[in-house]
Amino acid sequence: MNYETNSDLGNTPALINISKQTCKNTYFRRALWTGDFLQLTVMSIPAGGEIGLEIHGDTDQFIRIEYGIASVYMGKTKQDVQFCGKVNSDYAVLIPAGTWHNIINETNLPLKVYSIYAPPHHPTGTVHKTKFDSDLAED
DSSP: OOBOOSSOOOSSOOOBOHHHHHHHOOSSEEEEEEOSSOEEEEEEEOTTOBOOSBOOTTOEEEEEEEESEEEEEEESSGGGOEEEEEEETTOEEEEOTTOEEEEEEOSSSOEEEEEEEESOOSOTTOEESSHHHHHHHHO
């Protein structure tokens, strides 16, 4: 099974060319696969944009930078978020549940990342065309 997809493949076995899917994605966030215990999303963060300061209380998160350069911030409390470092392609950011975090695109091109949530964080089939759409969905 090899899928080139524009929709969430759901809880079915799948093979995905993650590099291709990540780089071709133009949406802020799009769920590619949502299972019972894990979710895979791709993101395109515009030049100078950011994921936005957030916390997932019961979800561990893995973010891989596929293309671009970003600054990473993390902390145990919202008031204690500090710069952790700059990352570029091939770096992974591991975020334990309950950790405040933000990733900021430091280039003039879209930052391309994929993210794995365990357990899933977004509803199956999530598509946020823009960060504004994402913020509305979180409220």
